[in-house]
Amino acid sequence: MTQAPSVVPTIRPLDPRAIDRIAAGEVVERPASAVKELVENALDAGATRIDVAIREGGRALIRVEDDGCGIRAGELPLALARHATSKTDGADLLDIRSFGFRGEALASLAAVARLTLTSRVLGEDGAALAAEGGRLGEVRPAAITRGTVVEVRDLFFATPARLKFLRGERAEAMAVADVVRRLAMAEPFVAFTLRDLTEGERLVLRLDAEVPDLQDPREAxxxxxxxxxxxxxxxxxxxxxxxxxxxxxxxxxxxxxxxxxxxxxxxxxxxxxxxxxxxxxxxxxxxxxxxxxxxxxxxxxxxxxxxxxxxxxxxxxxxxxxxxxxxxxxxxxxxxxxxxxxAPARPAPMLAEELVEVARPQLPLVSRPSPRAVETAWQMQAPGLAEAMPPVAPWVAPEDDEGVHPLGAARAQLHGNWIIAETSEGLVIVDQHAAHERLVYERLKREAAQGRVPSQALLIPLVVELPEADAQRVGLAAEELARLGLVLEPFGRGAVALREVPAALGGADGAALVRDVADALAEEGGSGPEAVARRLDAVLSRAACHGSVRSGRRLRPEEMNALLREMEATPNAGQCNHGRPTFVALRLKDIERLFGRR
CATH class of the missing domain: 3.30.230.10 (Ribosomal Protein S5; domain 2)
Known part of the structure; x- marks a missing residue:
């Protein structure tokens, strides 16, 4: 039990500099946050060019120079005072249209570092003001063309305990670069540079100001x-x-x-x-x-x-x-x-480029072998490798209009899973199981959104043994599952009876399907609307996997082409339910690169 102190403590106001240092900890956590505040001030000042320089990850030096509107000489002390700002009068703190508005950044930096603020308003004389650990110097004349330069040296020298929480020099420098990049993304019409002065001068980042495009405002x-x-x-x-x-x-x-x-x-x-x-x-x-x-x-x-x-x-x-x-x-x-x-997006060309880069080192540069050498090498193969390949789907003669489809026309099926399609620009390799899994999943989702997934009754109900916890979980979700075409009933302790399955799943393995559904319900917990939606999608995804075309099944040419056409008309067909690509497109120039012809 806590005992009352023998001496009642006296309440007294803190020293103003202590207040500033405490408040600075909320605003300036590390060098990157200092750079963020200074660059935002420059943007609020209407700068079109911002140059940032750091040394030792920003601990020894941070310098931000801009060509903005500047600060009048007489207002420099006020600029370093806490809660003083030109960006709002405080009447409506909900109508904030600038980066800064609290009037804390410069005061916080002046409280924990050695800061020099130099600025000039166009048509007036330039001036500078220095501060060290919260103590302000005198305003003095300074030579500067236009805008503002803020130099912050020895960050956190006034609060050395904060230095122990900083990461290494390289990590802090990377954090600074990340801040500058993020702000540069938001302001494409402003030029940015970032230099590291730790060892000489190294240009880390240079971004020229983009020119507005009148035809497409988003192009810049x-x-x-x-x-x-x-x-x-x-x-x-x-x-x-x-x-x-x-x-x-x-x-x-x-x-x-x-x-x-x-x-x-x-x-x-x-x-x-x-x-x-x-x-x-x-x-x-x-x-x-x-x-x-x-x-x-x-x-x-x-x-x-x-x-x-x-x-x-x-x-x-x-x-x-x-x-x-x-x-x-x-x-x-x-x-x-x-x-x-x-939904309509296709895999990026980067996939094909990465495939080329992976395959090229594996292509040895050798002279063309003679037919006798090929025959001898084939006879020397291990018996398992010398066996004939299993039959593949027949080659399909191309028709005149088949190349107009985005995924082309099927030409062959390899190893029971890979469909080779010819397009006007090259060829496409399709993973038939992954592709059909996505098609079934999207079909089930459409049917669920319309109210209820059509189901098909089993001739004889299937009893599936489950761990007791899973059986209870499935029983509690029986109403939700029925809307998805899965009709299940409790069947004693640790078992459920499957009576109906979604019609789209055909001859799926009912026992494996029920076990997968139980796993999905266990993984997707929660009771809110979003959790329920995630749970239903997870169940449909597992069900789609059981109803898709399996690897190893031989497809006729018309079946392969029907699969390609449905992929073109189905949202998200570029990825399976697990996020893996369903096809890879190879352009003719990529194929030529594989064979060293480019």
């Missing part, structure tokens, strides 16, 4: 994204354009085949402000739910614009989180916009 942003994220993203990504009740979503979404092992290539902006918002990032993941393999993360750059009064950016001092007035509307807009954009 696309070029900036290409410069920041790489050529593959902007060429393979699909554009987004969706609107709902005053919220407008634009940007680009990377194809599922280009997904990465981490989420570092996900960028979200709200009214031009880079944010790390849980709602938006969760909606981004949900938009890819049906087309992405487990453990993979999509590349995306999403820009959400709305009336500032519909979103609160005054949630955290770092302004990295936001709160929407109608979060469900925003989430639905992002999820729906992504799914509509990705």
């Amino acid at each position: 942003l696309r070029r900036r994204l290409r410069a920041v994220l790489g050529r593959g993203f902007s060429e393979g990504a699909v554009p987004l354009d969706a609107e709902r009740e005053g919220h407008h979503l634009t940007g680009w979404a990377g194809l599922p085949a280009e997904a990465r092992g981490n989420a570092t290539a996900q960028h979200v902006f709200v009214n031009g402000r880079p944010v790390r918002d849980k709602l938006l990032l969760g909606a981004l993941r949900a938009g890819y739910m049906d087309v992405l393999a487990s453990g993979r993360h999509p590349m995306a750059a999403l820009f959400l614009d709305c009336d500032p009064r519909l979103v609160d950016v005054n949630v955290h001092p770092a302004k990295a989180e936001v709160r929407f007035r109608d979060p469900d509307l925003v989430r639905g807009l992002v999820v729906g916009g992504l799914r509509r954009a990705l």
